[in-house]
Amino acid sequence: MFTIDILWRVGFILSNPSPLNFCILTISIAAYVWRALFEEKFLQNYAEYRDYMQQVKYRFIPGLF
Incomplete structure (x- = not known):
């Protein structure tokens, strides 16, 4: 979305x-x-989001950030 x-x-x-x-x-x-x-820091409190972070390595630009 961003x-x-x-x-x-x-x-x-x-x-x-x-x-x-x-x-x-x-x-x-x-x-x-x-x-x-900021949102990512907050969402790290949830196991589901930590699992998601393991699967999706980048926030905005794949391979960069």
């Missing part, structure tokens, strides 16, 4: 380039990463 929204925002920036839009994109990506890490 990845699709980030890709949508990147597409918007490519069609509407401006320093302000780039700043908004950077802040929103940082917020998504922070939120994903």
Whole structure:
């Protein structure tokens, strides 16, 4: 879900380039990463999620992060 929204925002920036839009994109990506890490830390309390983490190694970009 986060990845699709980030890709949508990147597409918007490519069609509407401006320093302000780039700043908004950077802040929103940082917020998504922070939120994903925060949620993951919370969800690690559940055995089902720990099992899921063993199967799915990456959060946003396969092979990278």
